[in-house]
Amino acid sequence: MKLSYQMLNMNTKIPKGFLFSTAEAAIKKPGRKDLALICSERECVMSGMFTTNAVKAAPVKLDMKRVKTGKGQAIIINSGNANACSGEQGMRDAREMAAITASSLKLKESRVYVCSTGVIGTPMPMERIRPKIGELARNLGKATIDDAAAAIMTTDTFPKIVSRRIKLGGKTVMISGVCKGAGMICPAMATMLCFIMTDARIDKSALDTALKGAVRKSFNRITIDGDMSTNDTVLVMANGMAGNELIEKKSPAFNAFASALAAVSYALSKLIVQDGEGATKFVEVEIKNARNDADAEKGAFAIANSMLVKTALYGNDANWGRLMAALGCSGMAIKEGKIDIALNGVKTASKGMSTGRDKEANEKLRSKEIKISIDLHLGEGSAKVLTCDLTGDYVKINAGYRT
Amino acid sequence: MKLSYQMLNMNTKIPKGFLFSTAEAAIKKPGRKDLALICSERECVMSGMFTTNAVKAAPVKLDMKRVKTGKGQAIIINSGNANACSGEQGMRDAREMAAITASSLKLKESRVYVCSTGVIGTPMPMERIRPKIGELARNLGKATIDDAAAAIMTTDTFPKIVSRRIKLGGKTVMISGVCKGAGMICPAMATMLCFIMTDARIDKSALDTALKGAVRKSFNRITIDGDMSTNDTVLVMANGMAGNELIEKKSPAFNAFASALAAVSYALSKLIVQDGEGATKFVEVEIKNARNDADAEKGAFAIANSMLVKTALYGNDANWGRLMAALGCSGMAIKEGKIDIALNGVKTASKGMSTGRDKEANEKLRSKEIKISIDLHLGEGSAKVLTCDLTGDYVKINAGYRT
Numbered sequence: 001m002k003l004s005y006q007m008l009n010m011n012t013k014i015p016k017g018f019l020f021s022t023a024e025a026a027i028k029k030p031g032r033k034d035l036a037l038i039c040s041e042r043e044c045v046m047s048g049m050f051t052t053n054a055v056k057a058a059p060v061k062l063d064m065k066r067v068k069t070g071k072g073q074a075i076i077i078n079s080g081n082a083n084a085c086s087g088e089q090g091m092r093d094a095r096e097m098a099a100i101t102a103s104s105l106k107l108k109e110s111r112v113y114v115c116s117t118g119v120i121g122t123p124m125p126m127e128r129i130r131p132k133i134g135e136l137a138r139n140l141g142k143a144t145i146d147d148a149a150a151a152i153m154t155t156d157t158f159p160k161i162v163s164r165r166i167k168l169g170g171k172t173v174m175i176s177g178v179c180k181g182a183g184m185i186c187p188a189m190a191t192m193l194c195f196i197m198t199d200a201r202i203d204k205s206a207l208d209t210a211l212k213g214a215v216r217k218s219f220n221r222i223t224i225d226g227d228m229s230t231n232d233t234v235l236v237m238a239n240g241m242a243g244n245e246l247i248e249k250k251s252p253a254f255n256a257f258a259s260a261l262a263a264v265s266y267a268l269s270k271l272i273v274q275d276g277e278g279a280t281k282f283v284e285v286e287i288k289n290a291r292n293d294a295d296a297e298k299g300a301f302a303i304a305n306s307m308l309v310k311t312a313l314y315g316n317d318a319n320w321g322r323l324m325a326a327l328g329c330s331g332m333a334i335k336e337g338k339i340d341i342a343l344n345g346v347k348t349a350s351k352g353m354s355t356g357r358d359k360e361a362n363e364k365l366r367s368k369e370i371k372i373s374i375d376l377h378l379g380e381g382s383a384k385v386l387t388c389d390l391t392g393d394y395v396k397i398n399a400g401y402r403t
Numbered sequence: 404m405k406l407s408y409q410m411l412n413m414n415t416k417i418p419k420g421f422l423f424s425t426a427e428a429a430i431k432k433p434g435r436k437d438l439a440l441i442c443s444e445r446e447c448v449m450s451g452m453f454t455t456n457a458v459k460a461a462p463v464k465l466d467m468k469r470v471k472t473g474k475g476q477a478i479i480i481n482s483g484n485a486n487a488c489s490g491e492q493g494m495r496d497a498r499e500m501a502a503i504t505a506s507s508l509k510l511k512e513s514r515v516y517v518c519s520t521g522v523i524g525t526p527m528p529m530e531r532i533r534p535k536i537g538e539l540a541r542n543l544g545k546a547t548i549d550d551a552a553a554a555i556m557t558t559d560t561f562p563k564i565v566s567r568r569i570k571l572g573g574k575t576v577m578i579s580g581v582c583k584g585a586g587m588i589c590p591a592m593a594t595m596l597c598f599i600m601t602d603a604r605i606d607k608s609a610l611d612t613a614l615k616g617a618v619r620k621s622f623n624r625i626t627i628d629g630d631m632s633t634n635d636t637v638l639v640m641a642n643g644m645a646g647n648e649l650i651e652k653k654s655p656a657f658n659a660f661a662s663a664l665a666a667v668s669y670a671l672s673k674l675i676v677q678d679g680e681g682a683t684k685f686v687e688v689e690i691k692n693a694r695n696d697a698d699a700e701k702g703a704f705a706i707a708n709s710m711l712v713k714t715a716l717y718g719n720d721a722n723w724g725r726l727m728a729a730l731g732c733s734g735m736a737i738k739e740g741k742i743d744i745a746l747n748g749v750k751t752a753s754k755g756m757s758t759g760r761d762k763e764a765n766e767k768l769r770s771k772e773i774k775i776s777i778d779l780h781l782g783e784g785s786a787k788v789l790t791c792d793l794t795g796d797y798v799k800i801n802a803g804y805r806t
Contacts, residue, residue: 055731055739055755085727087740087756120724121757230728307710307793308801315802321523324488325633328458336458337490352458353490354524390710391802392795398711399718399794 014145014163015174015199016241017041021139022151025132027080027118027125033151035129036143037136038195039074039105044237046072046113047207049215051232057084058094059114060231066110067235070204073111075195075235076101076133079152079180083116083124084230093124100130104137115193115233117180118154149178152193155397156180160271164260168253171244173200177264181272192219194234194268200257201240202247209249210258211236218265221297222273222386236261273386278393281313283370286384290376295332296383302330303372303385310390313370318361320348323372338377344370417548417566418577418602419644420444424542425554428535430483430521430528436554438532439546440539441598442477442508447640449475449516450610452618454635460487461497462517463634469513470638473607476514478598478638479504479536480555482583486519486527487633496527503533507540518596518636520583521557552581555596558800559583563674567663571656574647576603580667582637584675595622597637597671603660604643605650612652613661614639621668624700625676625789639664676789681796684716686773688788693779698735699786705733706775706788713793716773721764723751726775741780747773 149159179194290296341349344364451470552562582597693699715722744752747767
């Protein structure tokens with residue numbers, strides 16, 4: 001199921017005015033890049049969304065403050081160490097990373113954002129990071145967006161890049177995003193870092209609104225293992241270099257921009273699920289006709305996070321009884337005798353009972369893409385959640401992550 | 404970690420007047436007993452607690468009604484098929500099992516309880532069960548409590564039996580329980596069937612109260628995989644044959660009885676966790692000084708159900724950062740800078756930060772018994788939850804359960 005480099009848009013054009021560089025600071029294993037710098041030629045309008053975990057990494061706290069200014073120009077990212085549960089020293093380290101980057105790039109310090117991903121609770125190896133930042137700044141433009149996407153990976157098996165081009169009033173606007181995911185992926189933002197760049201001219205409030213809408217139906221609708229990270233961050237940089245008329249919330253162009261941003265976010269979130277740790281299958285859980293949307297979301301997440309459901313899918317077992325059990329304890333309203341379930345198009349349960357078609361469904365589950373469709377026949381609420389199966393490899397990866 | 408038969412009290416005396424028999428009805432694989440009958444010589448005071456899953460198996464619905472009478476004398480149990488998501492036919496099958504049992508034993512039908520455990524959503528093979536019930540009744544007394552405990556197993560690897568003896572006013576009262584667990588084990592009752600027998604004389608209201616207290620701190624405080632079953636049932640039968648003075652809620656003997664019942668329940672719930680599917684480690688999560696008990700329970704379950712925590716424990720990895728992340732998204736109140744964490748006695752985090760003792764803790768985690776102690780320094784709430792690690796074998800067992 002892992003996508004190859006070739007299947008991604010490695011040669012996609014990127015928004016005007018964004019430059020990249022990467023370096024190796026020996027935070028991850030030797031031979032792997034673990035620092036990336038994304039920088040815009042011009043100051044950007046910035047928007048961001050962050051983990052709702054009460055335990056937030058130092059760089060998250062820093063960025064949450066900075067993004068309130070709505071302005072930014074560069075993001076420095078390290079993989080291998082999350083700089084979480086690191087106390088005051090962690091805050092000092094995050095600020096120092098920003099400060100050195102700013103002085104190397106001759107930017108105001110407040111225009112530089114910091115993101116970290118990796119192991120929680122280990123002090124940042126600043127002695128190795130510090131001397132590499134100048135190199136990053138000097139090499140700006142020598143790396144591609146692909147290199148940057150690779151440098152932010154941890155247990156990811158492929159870099160994740162998505163681009164969209166739209167025409168706004170005769171001007172071409174590009175939106176490109178890179179992200180990393182893999183484990184600790186769960187509702188309400190994940191060990192996920194996502195950087196979206198656009199050359200659109202847009203104001204802060206419109207960008208915030210577009211991002212919020214995009215995240216709600218993409219990054220907040222995926223789950224690998226139900227664990228929520230301390231570091232989840234989505235940052236959007238809009239540098240205005242496309243020369244389009246300024247997009248405000250009331251602009252005719254707003255919807256087109258927001259849709260494109262949502263499409264990029266959705267495609268990126270799908271890549272994260274496809275690269276779920278140890279996953280062999282991509283799973284879409286769709287619940288229809290729930291009492292309301294919130295209920296549908298609850299039920300879809302209950303199924304997507306059920307270890308028993310995920311292992312059954314891994315085993316090509318159309319064990320819809322486990323779906324029923326998960327729905328029943330999700331807290332959503334259900335009527336057992338009204339529930340229809342289809343697995344890759346094969347109706348295995350009708351009115352809450354077996355249709356006798358499990359064997360046929362088992363065959364269909366051999367596919368790498370699974371669609372679970374549940375109709376509750378109760379109301380008009382619906383939700384879609386993306387997830388993956390649970391395999392022995394997930395256990396192997398996470399039992400040995402730090403060793 | 405699996406306990407051997409020898410480690411259990413296989414020769415424990417059981418309460419007076421309880422008889423057992425078992426049979427093979429080819430519901431499970433050939434050569435395995437899958438029917439058990441527990442019967443008291445005298446009518447019993449009955450109490451029961453059941454799954455809170457909105458999807459309830461047919462026998463659960465039947466027993467929930469019958470237990471309101473407070474009376475019962477026999478329980479017929481099958482393993483291999485849960486009789487859940489089975490509609491009206493499932494209800495007819497459960498009632499028929501009770502009816503045949505009652506007529507074979509010459510009991511009122513309403514005094515017979517039915518329990519099922521196994522695959523959800525497959526019709527009950529009544530053609531194979533029906534003819535075996537007479538045999539069960541005829542053979543009553545030929546099987547031991549050990550045989551009964553073995554016949555109710557599904558993926559369990561050992562039978563689970565616990566007994567306690569107490570003296571009440573000069574009379575010896577015995578409490579013996581058998582249960583089965585293994586997977587789909589989660590808060591608020593699990594794929595767990597538990598049958599507790601006692602020869603105590605006790606009234607319905609006192610028995611209900613004692614059971615509720617016992618379950619709250621035992622079966623409702625364990626989790627294997629966070630999945631809640633459709634069939635969870637605890638039934639207690641008290642036949643009064645010990646000849647003790649009737650226990651009422653106000654009796655001086657009530658506390659002694661309730662404590663003994665709680666001890667039996669706790670020991671049984673511990674056995675369920677020790678036999679968690681694929682588990683190699685028994686894990687106790689204790690949270691102290693939370694804002695309140697409910698908060699502490701939330702946090703302890705968030706940790707106990709975190710796949711990342713469970714895989715780290717399997718890998719002997721003192722990855723306390725994952726505990727912090729799980730606490731942070733549990734919904735409980737925390738102050739990151741106040742959290743202390745100890746793993747098998749080694750303090751790995753102090754005030755939310757590393758103490759640098761991870762390697763020492765890794766060594767301690769090689770033990771088969773893990774104690775996670777978390778002090779939040781916020782209030783006076785506490786909770787203890789039992790769980791196990793997550794292994795490749797859990798995935799193997801559940802990916803191939805029906806094949």
